[in-house]
Amino acid sequence: MALDLADIQGNLLRGYRSANARHFALAVTEPNGGAEFIAGLVSGDEQRSPQITTAEEWEDKPHYTLNLGVTWTGLQALGVPAAVLADFPTAFQQGPAFRAQAPDPDYRDGVGLGDVGESAPSQWILGGEGTPAVHMLLSLYTDEHRVRRVDEISARLREIFAACDLTEISAHDANALPQGRVHFGYRDGIAQPRIAGAPSPSRPDMQPEADVGDFLLGRDYVNTYGGNFLGSVPPELGDNATYAAFRILRQDVHGFEAFLRDRGDLWQLDPELLAAKLLGRWRNGVPLTLSPDTATPDPAITKHRLNEFDYAPGVGHTTFYDDAEGRRCPIGSHIRRLNPRGALVMGKPHSRRLVRRGMPYGPPLAPGAPDDGVERGLMGLFVCGDLELQYEFILRVWANEDIATHGLRGTRDPLIGAQPSSGGHFVVRTDDSRDPIVLTGLPRLIQTRGSVYCLIPGIGGLRHLASLGNGGG
Numbered sequence: 001m002a003l004d005l006a007d008i009q010g011n012l013l014r015g016y017r018s019a020n021a022r023h024f025a026l027a028v029t030e031p032n033g034g035a036e037f038i039a040g041l042v043s044g045d046e047q048r049s050p051q052i053t054t055a056e057e058w059e060d061k062p063h064y065t066l067n068l069g070v071t072w073t074g075l076q077a078l079g080v081p082a083a084v085l086a087d088f089p090t091a092f093q094q095g096p097a098f099r100a101q102a103p104d105p106d107y108r109d110g111v112g113l114g115d116v117g118e119s120a121p122s123q124w125i126l127g128g129e130g131t132p133a134v135h136m137l138l139s140l141y142t143d144e145h146r147v148r149r150v151d152e153i154s155a156r157l158r159e160i161f162a163a164c165d166l167t168e169i170s171a172h173d174a175n176a177l178p179q180g181r182v183h184f185g186y187r188d189g190i191a192q193p194r195i196a197g198a199p200s201p202s203r204p205d206m207q208p209e210a211d212v213g214d215f216l217l218g219r220d221y222v223n224t225y226g227g228n229f230l231g232s233v234p235p236e237l238g239d240n241a242t243y244a245a246f247r248i249l250r251q252d253v254h255g256f257e258a259f260l261r262d263r264g265d266l267w268q269l270d271p272e273l274l275a276a277k278l279l280g281r282w283r284n285g286v287p288l289t290l291s292p293d294t295a296t297p298d299p300a301i302t303k304h305r306l307n308e309f310d311y312a313p314g315v316g317h318t319t320f321y322d323d324a325e326g327r328r329c330p331i332g333s334h335i336r337r338l339n340p341r342g343a344l345v346m347g348k349p350h351s352r353r354l355v356r357r358g359m360p361y362g363p364p365l366a367p368g369a370p371d372d373g374v375e376r377g378l379m380g381l382f383v384c385g386d387l388e389l390q391y392e393f394i395l396r397v398w399a400n401e402d403i404a405t406h407g408l409r410g411t412r413d414p415l416i417g418a419q420p421s422s423g424g425h426f427v428v429r430t431d432d433s434r435d436p437i438v439l440t441g442l443p444r445l446i447q448t449r450g451s452v453y454c455l456i457p458g459i460g461g462l463r464h465l466a467s468l469g470n471g472g473g
């Protein structure tokens, strides 16, 4: 099915690969102002306002890209009628601070979304219990090394916020690190779902295309379960929309490196191999499944082929290595837990995919440097058609529950899991007398600093929201 790229916001279907991002958290103070603001963003008139970027292909990369998400309380503030508001999925209505609550403090029934202790919503700087309600999240992406635009566009946007009676609650900056690395030193941004009908990245991938209905709301879009995620949301608002969880995650780089060194010494393991085992890829992005022993593999595994692998044989790759025991790539590693690919998994394989649009924030910590106490981490959008079935399931169950999947009992995601206070554990399989090595005392390496859930409406949906006030013209 041909997608109407001009009606879809660009950050779902394309990775802008920008170097800089600024996310503005905004509150609407009166509906007409909010409507006028949105009308300007989709007016096609650059003089009036910077414009929302769509998924249409470009020949030359623009000097900025811009996308808007609206929270459920934002839809309310913009004047969406109560009956329509009630049609949205419960997770989106409730938002991440509410959803984070642990159903059972003993973690017997799960850990909410892992946002407990220091990561609890009471501590958040955005979207938390003590912070103002966010209505809209406006994400501006630039390439400051190419053309310095962020200050100029921010100044322009701030004039418009003032003219439209919007309150800027906060702005959150992220800046890419060299070679697409994140603060633990790994290369990121390699694996993304290929969405049926969408312009596809050329990188080979052994996974099937994701159904368009897993990412886009719309009457005609079928999801992997055979239904569609539009539900009863009116098409004029929901068509070509998607959902996103914005999340700010502080990373304990010093704690991470110390863990690698200490456990490496203890078990006579190269800290680089240990880092690869925790993620499932070497820090340069080479997957363990393709290159279990070295980060500088066979030259045939080019940068282009870093996503061409599976954990088991499958359709189109029937003789592929079967890593059922996790000897190459641990079953508990970050990328294998959060996308088991063709490996055995509870439920339906390939059904819980996420588009990740994250970028590091804060300055890098030099290798071997002492802890400087400076905040650094990762922030961005996790995009999917259903927050509960995709994003929340991945975080709640695959990252944070000691699920019954073979090899995972009693463990949580080593990078992002809410480890028990006594420390988590992680299993590394070896082919020698040490097998299996059980690494204990794994600290919690990530602290949640804030989160909001957004609807990312299609362009028609934004025009519909603009028409609710008198700023639609």
Ligand code: HEM
Pocket: 182, 183, 184, 186, 187, 188, 189, 190, 191, 192, 249, 250, 251, 279, 281, 334, 335, 336, 338, 339, 354, 356, 377, 378, 382, 391, 394, 395, 415, 416, 446
């Ligand atoms: C600071 C926190 C995080 C760090 C440092 C991190 C780091 C990484 C890295 C380096 C990769 C491998 C690069 C790639 O395959 O493209 C990756 C993949 C991935 N991450 Fe994370 N991540 C973080 C948080 C999260 C969270 C919160 C989620 C889910 C809610 C998540 C879901 C995924 C998924 C689904 C993949 C792709 C797996 C695949 O398809 O093979 N990550 N992450």
